Amino acid sequence: MKLVKQLLLFIGAGLLPSLALADDLNGANTAWILTSTALVLMMTLPGLSLFYGGLVRVKNVLSVLMQCFAIACVASLLWMIVGYTMAFTDGGSLNSWIGGLSNVFLAGVQEETLSGDIPESVFVMFQMTFAIITPALMVGAFAERMKFSAMLIFSAIWLLVVYVPVTHWVWGGGWLAEMGLLDFAGGTVVHITAGVGALVAAIVLGNRNGYGKTPMPPHNLTMTVTGAGMLWVGWFGFNAGSALAANGDAGMAMLVTHISAACGSLAWMTIEWIRHGKPSVLGIVTGMVAGLGTITPASGFVGPGGAVIIGFTAGIVCYFMTAWIKNGLKIDDSLDVFPVHGVGGILGTFLAGIFASTELGVFSGQGFADGIATMGEQVGVQLVGIVATFAYTAIISYVLLKVIDAVIGLRVDKETETEGLDLREHDERGYII
Amino acid sequence: MKLVTAIIKPFKLDDVREALAEVGIQGLTVEEVKGFGRQKGHTELYRGAEYIIDFVPKVKLQVAVSDDQVDSVIDAIINSANTNKIGDGKIFVADLERVVRIRTGELDDAAL
Numbered sequence: 001m002k003l004v005k006q007l008l009l010f011i012g013a014g015l016l017p018s019l020a021l022a023d024d025l026n027g028a029n030t031a032w033i034l035t036s037t038a039l040v041l042m043m044t045l046p047g048l049s050l051f052y053g054g055l056v057r058v059k060n061v062l063s064v065l066m067q068c069f070a071i072a073c074v075a076s077l078l079w080m081i082v083g084y085t086m087a088f089t090d091g092g093s094l095n096s097w098i099g100g101l102s103n104v105f106l107a108g109v110q111e112e113t114l115s116g117d118i119p120e121s122v123f124v125m126f127q128m129t130f131a132i133i134t135p136a137l138m139v140g141a142f143a144e145r146m147k148f149s150a151m152l153i154f155s156a157i158w159l160l161v162v163y164v165p166v167t168h169w170v171w172g173g174g175w176l177a178e179m180g181l182l183d184f185a186g187g188t189v190v191h192i193t194a195g196v197g198a199l200v201a202a203i204v205l206g207n208r209n210g211y212g213k214t215p216m217p218p219h220n221l222t223m224t225v226t227g228a229g230m231l232w233v234g235w236f237g238f239n240a241g242s243a244l245a246a247n248g249d250a251g252m253a254m255l256v257t258h259i260s261a262a263c264g265s266l267a268w269m270t271i272e273w274i275r276h277g278k279p280s281v282l283g284i285v286t287g288m289v290a291g292l293g294t295i296t297p298a299s300g301f302v303g304p305g306g307a308v309i310i311g312f313t314a315g316i317v318c319y320f321m322t323a324w325i326k327n328g329l330k331i332d333d334s335l336d337v338f339p340v341h342g343v344g345g346i347l348g349t350f351l352a353g354i355f356a357s358t359e360l361g362v363f364s365g366q367g368f369a370d371g372i373a374t375m376g377e378q379v380g381v382q383l384v385g386i387v388a389t390f391a392y393t394a395i396i397s398y399v400l401l402k403v404i405d406a407v408i409g410l411r412v413d414k415e416t417e418t419e420g421l422d423l424r425e426h427d428e429r430g431y432i433i
Numbered sequence: 434m435k436l437v438t439a440i441i442k443p444f445k446l447d448d449v450r451e452a453l454a455e456v457g458i459q460g461l462t463v464e465e466v467k468g469f470g471r472q473k474g475h476t477e478l479y480r481g482a483e484y485i486i487d488f489v490p491k492v493k494l495q496v497a498v499s500d501d502q503v504d505s506v507i508d509a510i511i512n513s514a515n516t517n518k519i520g521d522g523k524i525f526v527a528d529l530e531r532v533v534r535i536r537t538g539e540l541d542d543a544a545l
Contacts, residue, residue, distance in 0.1 A: 215484040215485075215486075216482075217477060217479055217482075217484050218479060272478075276478055280478065280479070282479055282480055283480065286480055319481075322480055322481055323481040326480070326481055326482060327481060327482075336480055
């Protein structure tokens with residue numbers, strides 16, 4: 001495919017200008033990315049919101065919905081002002097680390113400007129939906145106890161100092177891109193950053209009052225399963241949209257995404273069935289999220305066979321990590337953001353380096369990154385990406401949280417926590433029945 | 434007169450109501466309640482977090498009866514509510530001093 005495309009480009013440039021593929025708007029690709037953008041926005045609003053909303057106690061349901069919604073608004077504005085330009089434009093001498101400021105306030109993004117063969121406006125918007133869901137994922141870690149004001153400031157600054165640089169490293173031509181890191185749809189950019197940021201936030205904020213002593217069961221699993229279903233569907237836009245074209249790459253990405261979700265679900269369900277005697281509904285949908293998060297970095301690089309292994313591995317590893325974080329380390333990552341998304345992102349980024357190989361028979365993928373010849377080399381690059389993203393996110397998130405804590409305080413007072421964030425932070429309640 | 438109070442498993446309510454009708458009981462009061470006896474509660478498990486739920490859902494029914502009906506009512510409840518498993522419930526019998534039918538002002542046995 002690549003060779004054919006290059007050949008056509010060559011011919012087009014030399015003999016037939018009308019065939020110059022990359023310079024003309026492609027309507028089919030544009031239509032698919034417009035669709036994908038809507039699907040990814042649906043992942044946060046309403047998918048993630050309902051998923052998380054059902055998992056908290058009745059007194060905090062609105063606070064979680066509000067946090068997801070407010071983050072969507074703030075992230076959109078910040079992405080428009082500086083996020084996009086610092087993630088995706090050329091940073092000149094600093095380009096390995098951060099993009100430039102040539103598109104501040106989306107200056108220069110017009111109807112006719114293109115990104116590849118789709119309108120730049122569509123690319124900006126598609127990437128904006130990623131910038132929305134990433135900080136929104138972290139809401140699950142500090143649910144039921146973080147001040148709304150502190151949450152807004154943390155999410156906004158975190159987006160600019162963690163998400164934007166890492167996006168540039170991986171997708172904007174930064175140093176990890178140059179090394180050949182495989183991250184098709186955001187295993188590193190979205191899931192590792194959100195997962196690690198979530199873990200650090202849970203540790204810095206501390207556990208909810210009564211954690212481990214008072215029951216804190218989900219208040220509405222029906223809502224959670226509804227949101228989970230929307231996440232599954234929305235993930236097609238997330239992963240298949242990341243092909244940035246309506247082509248075979250997108251089709252394969254959608255197929256492996258779906259297979260991995262199914263396998264992750266079955267793995268988690270089966271473990272619970274064996275260990276606890278019953279297959280739980282929350283278990284099967286959590287396995288689904290694990291399967292989706294884990295296939296994300298690998299989705300454009302692996303085949304259906306690889307997706308089966310990635311999905312089952314995701315369900316198993318994320319299940320045991322969840323138990324370990326909760327019951328072993330006693331960290332109140334309230335809605336299990338790190339063990340599901342962070343660990344999924346790490347696992348998927350690692351496994352992409354293996355199952356991208358074309359030499360694994362029925363489990364083969366589409367091949368390693370350009371210039372990388374062996375599995376060892378590719379896995380090495382993947383590990384560098386994982387460690388660097390993990391360390392950078394952890395350090396910056398920690399410093400940011402500590403500074404915000406010192407200035408305005410991160411956590412609501414005990415009375416507010418007991419009474420619930422809905423009434424005390426927003427003067428509303430979720431249900432008046 | 435006696436007030437018979439029975440705590441039973443919710444799914445047995447229809448059986449008990451039919452059994453009581455067969456022994457001539459014309460009215461009873463039912464409430465959904467929660468509680469525990471020797472059965473204790475049950476465990477709920479959410480992503481590896483265990484919650485012990487102490488209070489199990491039950492149905493409490495109350496029926497006011499004349500003294501000569503007490504034994505047949507108790508037998509009817511026992512026969513219809515018994516599953517031979519833990520948590521089948523209990524029957525409490527208490528003296529009833531006075532019964533008044535609000536519409537007519539009838540008293541005691543006439544008001545039952």
